[in-house]
Amino acid sequence: MRFPMPRLPYDYSALEPWISQSTIQLHYEGHLQGYIDKLNRMPEVANSPRRSLEEFIIEGKGQSHRDVMNVIPPGYHPSPMYNQAAQIYNHVFYFRSMTPGGGGPPVGDFKQICDSQYGSWENFRRYIISRGKSLFGSGWVWVCLDDEGQLLIVKGLNAELPIVYRNLSPILCIDVWEHAYYLDYGNDRGKYLEAVSGNLINWDFANRNLREA
Numbered sequence: 001m002r003f004p005m006p007r008l009p010y011d012y013s014a015l016e017p018w019i020s021q022s023t024i025q026l027h028y029e030g031h032l033q034g035y036i037d038k039l040n041r042m043p044e045v046a047n048s049p050r051r052s053l054e055e056f057i058i059e060g061k062g063q064s065h066r067d068v069m070n071v072i073p074p075g076y077h078p079s080p081m082y083n084q085a086a087q088i089y090n091h092v093f094y095f096r097s098m099t100p101g102g103g104g105p106p107v108g109d110f111k112q113i114c115d116s117q118y119g120s121w122e123n124f125r126r127y128i129i130s131r132g133k134s135l136f137g138s139g140w141v142w143v144c145l146d147d148e149g150q151l152l153i154v155k156g157l158n159a160e161l162p163i164v165y166r167n168l169s170p171i172l173c174i175d176v177w178e179h180a181y182y183l184d185y186g187n188d189r190g191k192y193l194e195a196v197s198g199n200l201i202n203w204d205f206a207n208r209n210l211r212e213a
């Protein structure tokens with residue numbers, strides 16, 4: 001089987017001035033396409049009957065390493081299949097977490113949960129920015145819903161993502177690998193996080209994920 005290249009949900013220039021056309025094009029045609037190509041070349045994928053991307057992610061993670069996100073067991077090294085498949089999932093989720101004309105205060109179910117648990121969107125947003133800036137190295141900032149209905153902000157190092165953990169459902173994510181922001185913001189990750197969280201969040205996508213969690 002082969003995984004097709006996922007469709008970008010907007011034009012390359014649609015997120016300007018917050019994220020440039022050059023960054024989106026490099027991100028999509030370079031990085032995401034690279035993960036797709038590498039995954040499709042793996043024998044365990046190429047010779048497999050049709051399966052979902054999530055199945056390859058969970059298989060690649062392994063049952064013994066699915067307890068607590070951000071707690072890495074001694075001696076654990078992610079498999080190449082997990083890394084490639086997870087990065088495809090992460091990038092697609094990231095692109096869909098943003099939308100032209102998005103951002104501003106949340107609406108709907110997300111607003112109610114956010115206000116109830118954190119007091120306001122601005123409080124929650126400051127926490128997103130802080131978590132993203134404090135992630136050492138490359139990775140992801142995930143907004144998740146846990147199995148008790150609590151909104152959490154979880155840092156995912158490298159390719160780590162919530163779906164392999166039994167108590168987390170992904171709602172939104174922001175890519176904090178350097179290729180996501182270096183052309184536009186240099187090494188100022190905080191300014192990039194402020195721009196995305198303040199101006200690009202896709203609240204329709206977030207609320208749909210909350211309903212399905």
